Amino acid sequence: MKLLKRKLAWAEQEQEELKRNLEELEKKRREGWVKKEMLLDRVFAEELGEAEAVELSLDVPMREV
Numbered sequence: 862m863k864l865l866k867r868k869l870a871w872a873e874q875e876q877e878e879l880k881r882n883l884e885e886l887e888k889k890r891r892e893g894w895v896k897k898e899m900l901l902d903r904v905f906a907e908e909l910g911e912a913e914a915v916e917l918s919l920d921v922p923m924r925e926v
Contacts, residue, residue: 905914 902914902918905917909917
């Protein structure tokens, strides 16, 4: 019985660590996605012009750079 309790405690600790790692990775993934979208908006603005870029953008209006 003690072995099962230790295994359960270990599994719960492992679960918490995995949850923290997942949250950190999801945050990094989101930040990377946002940066990519911002760069893409800038490319659109440079290549197409501001007016056309705004039409293609799914985000809020771009700020002045």
